[in-house]
Amino acid sequence: MEGHSTYQPQGKIARWFESRLPLVGLLHSSAVSYPTPRNLNYLWTFGGILTFMLICQIVSGIVLAMHYTAYAPVSFARVEHIMRDVNYGWLIRYIHANGASMFFIAVYIHIFRGMYYGSYKAPREVLWILGVIIYLLMMATAFMGYVLPWGQMSYWGATVITNLFSAIPYVGETIVLWLWGGYSVGDPTLNRFFSLHYLLPFMIAGIVGLHIWALHHVGQNNPDGIDVKSVAKDTVPFTPYATIKDVFAMVVFIMFFAWFVFYIPNYLGHSDNYIPANPLATPAHIVPEWYFLPFYAILRSVPDKLGGVLAMFGAIAVLAFLPWLDTSKVRSARYRPLFKQFFWIFAVVAVGLGYLGAMPAEGGYVIASRILTVYYFVHFLVILPVLGLIERPSVMPASIADAVLARGAKGAAAPGAKA
Amino acid sequence: MIKRSILLGALAAVAIFAAPANAAEGTDRPHRESWSFAGPFGSFDQGQLQRGFKVFREVCASCHSANYFYFRNLAQPGGPGFSEAQAKVVASSYQVTDGPNDQGEMFQRPGRLSDHWPAPFPNEQAARVANGGAYPPDFSVLAKARSYHVGFPGFITDAFIQYQEHGVDYIHALLMGYVEPPAGTTVQPGLHYNTYFPGHQIAMPKPLSDGQVEYTDGAPQTVDQYSRDVSAFMMWLAEPHLDARKRIGFQVFIFLIVLSGLLYFTKKKIWKNIAH
Numbered sequence A: 001m002e003g004h005s006t007y008q009p010q011g012k013i014a015r016w017f018e019s020r021l022p023l024v025g026l027l028h029s030s031a032v033s034y035p036t037p038r039n040l041n042y043l044w045t046f047g048g049i050l051t052f053m054l055i056c057q058i059v060s061g062i063v064l065a066m067h068y069t070a071y072a073p074v075s076f077a078r079v080e081h082i083m084r085d086v087n088y089g090w091l092i093r094y095i096h097a098n099g100a101s102m103f104f105i106a107v108y109i110h111i112f113r114g115m116y117y118g119s120y121k122a123p124r125e126v127l128w129i130l131g132v133i134i135y136l137l138m139m140a141t142a143f144m145g146y147v148l149p150w151g152q153m154s155y156w157g158a159t160v161i162t163n164l165f166s167a168i169p170y171v172g173e174t175i176v177l178w179l180w181g182g183y184s185v186g187d188p189t190l191n192r193f194f195s196l197h198y199l200l201p202f203m204i205a206g207i208v209g210l211h212i213w214a215l216h217h218v219g220q221n222n223p224d225g226i227d228v229k230s231v232a233k234d235t236v237p238f239t240p241y242a243t244i245k246d247v248f249a250m251v252v253f254i255m256f257f258a259w260f261v262f263y264i265p266n267y268l269g270h271s272d273n274y275i276p277a278n279p280l281a282t283p284a285h286i287v288p289e290w291y292f293l294p295f296y297a298i299l300r301s302v303p304d305k306l307g308g309v310l311a312m313f314g315a316i317a318v319l320a321f322l323p324w325l326d327t328s329k330v331r332s333a334r335y336r337p338l339f340k341q342f343f344w345i346f347a348v349v350a351v352g353l354g355y356l357g358a359m360p361a362e363g364g365y366v367i368a369s370r371i372l373t374v375y376y377f378v379h380f381l382v383i384l385p386v387l388g389l390i391e392r393p394s395v396m397p398a399s400i401a402d403a404v405l406a407r408g409a410k411g412a413a414a415p416g417a418k419a
Numbered sequence B: 001m002i003k004r005s006i007l008l009g010a011l012a013a014v015a016i017f018a019a020p021a022n023a024a025e026g027t028d029r030p031h032r033e034s035w036s037f038a039g040p041f042g043s044f045d046q047g048q049l050q051r052g053f054k055v056f057r058e059v060c061a062s063c064h065s066a067n068y069f070y071f072r073n074l075a076q077p078g079g080p081g082f083s084e085a086q087a088k089v090v091a092s093s094y095q096v097t098d099g100p101n102d103q104g105e106m107f108q109r110p111g112r113l114s115d116h117w118p119a120p121f122p123n124e125q126a127a128r129v130a131n132g133g134a135y136p137p138d139f140s141v142l143a144k145a146r147s148y149h150v151g152f153p154g155f156i157t158d159a160f161i162q163y164q165e166h167g168v169d170y171i172h173a174l175l176m177g178y179v180e181p182p183a184g185t186t187v188q189p190g191l192h193y194n195t196y197f198p199g200h201q202i203a204m205p206k207p208l209s210d211g212q213v214e215y216t217d218g219a220p221q222t223v224d225q226y227s228r229d230v231s232a233f234m235m236w237l238a239e240p241h242l243d244a245r246k247r248i249g250f251q252v253f254i255f256l257i258v259l260s261g262l263l264y265f266t267k268k269k270i271w272k273n274i275a276h
């Protein structure tokens, strides 16, 4: 879909530069003249929101790093120094800590959007897999970031999660010692986590670049899941149409973000993380950050340690195979009456797993986690492949323009007419 | 319809699971007090912080440290509102160890604004020995380091009503929670029965009693009032920039609301003739 650049350099210097490096033309073709389906809804604004959140985390993180020290005896105090003594340090730290949660809220909406509208299907498999890699890197980054304030949850969360690797047969114990850089989570662990926490966001930024490149190569999917047939009838130029919508959605999202930062900054955190790390006192309940809870529930639902670890990583890995597990040729749930229902059941199951991940692993909770874990895998490994074979999709419009007009939208002018 | 019934079903299921969780905690849930610093326009009550500081200084500070609390904080905006001169007087009434001097010796000098609050014990071990083996936790961020369990759906509504006072409500309740143990309970030697402390047996003896601290502003000299004041003071210690945070938050919201309104109408105008 590239090559739509209508950019004509104005003036001598611009022409001179453009003939040597067509940078402005590239930006122009991907953010101005780039054709976007005219039927996109607000769920398509989350890509822009995610880019904003990544930049937000990198900028706030770099400022935090100017005042932070990764050294176990002082890290807790250094974060408090940021909160108390650094000018607006409290703001930057609350932006960064809540920003991680906002990043995950946005990515979950983005992923579920893709699942609902079948955005992972051909020709977008690579785009989807790049997304799964970004998600994995985000989890690694956030996990290591949470260790940095060196509170009780930092310490014990790191202990529980790194210990998972000991389940690997034969080499597990060795790997864990290697990860820790010692015989328990300690200062060497904190230092390497800080180093990686600084590095990974830039790797994410690199993969985001590939993700967007792939996106602009194959074009965006859309709520009707129909390919663009005619650029003139089915699409509108990115600027001003998508730009203004993205910016509006972003500002609304920032409002949601600001609610947390300014009014309930510790709502998403755990109070125990305001207690300095203490290797001798285990907290009553060790709970990871909310965005890991569904996977934590899956981990604990399997009675065997190695089995639990495999199930947890499998739950993420299965996402990468989604393009091939879903056998239906129809992308959008709009035209898949059965899939639509199973989609919502799956969404509720995922939220339910998140809830169970926060509860103690006992009694009814364990039974419920087991049922939901089984369902989670059944959804991907049984329901999706079978549905595609037995489902009768509803009648699809011939083109995006037809779909739009059929919905009786007001104003039937062709998109090109005004632009 | 299907969507809605699935959601309702899920909510019901979650509610059923949530119920025993609350019951299982076994500790009383602290009462939610009304605090001046709660809500979007909340700010600390200077008089209350000054009284709370007095309670802290005269009672709690004999066992609890507050290592991130500096004398200069007393005169900082959004705090108890002491003048710099007053803060200096408070600081100089304490002796702190400094040095080494040119002779290579440590020496004692009156406190300065840049000193932190002197800890009552030289180290954790000394604090434990003096307190029957228990360690009185540092006060600096304690009000944010304590919470209590709020089940479903309370924890969701809390996000909307901006409830963030778990810690202060707990501390207030804890200080008020020293009661006679119910018949049949044996309290371990050196421990004290408290309704709100997890496990009910706390090493801290009841620290406050009516009339113990003298108030000069006419506020009631009761355990309830002392507990409120010292809890509010601890909230300020834990979150000294709370006033600024909420004030700036309001400005940010006004800006964002206006901006999003403008963007919304711009978007409407741009998309006016495009069916989508």
Ligand code: HEM
Residues within 6 Å of the ligand: A054, A057, A058, A059, A060, A061, A062, A063, A064, A065, A068, A079, A093, A096, A097, A100, A103, A138, A141, A142, A143, A145, A146, A147, A148, A149, A197, A198, A200, A201, A202, A204, A269
């Ligand atoms: C993908 C983007 C990022 C995510 C998701 C992320 C996430 C997090 C999280 C969850 C915390 C713990 C916050 C807390 O509870 O206190 C944290 C802390 C921290 N992060 Fe990041 N981070 C990101 C990027 C960065 C970058 C690029 C830097 C630059 C060096 C950075 C520097 C820090 C520092 C210094 C801390 C410790 C201070 C603190 O705990 O507030 N982060 N990060």
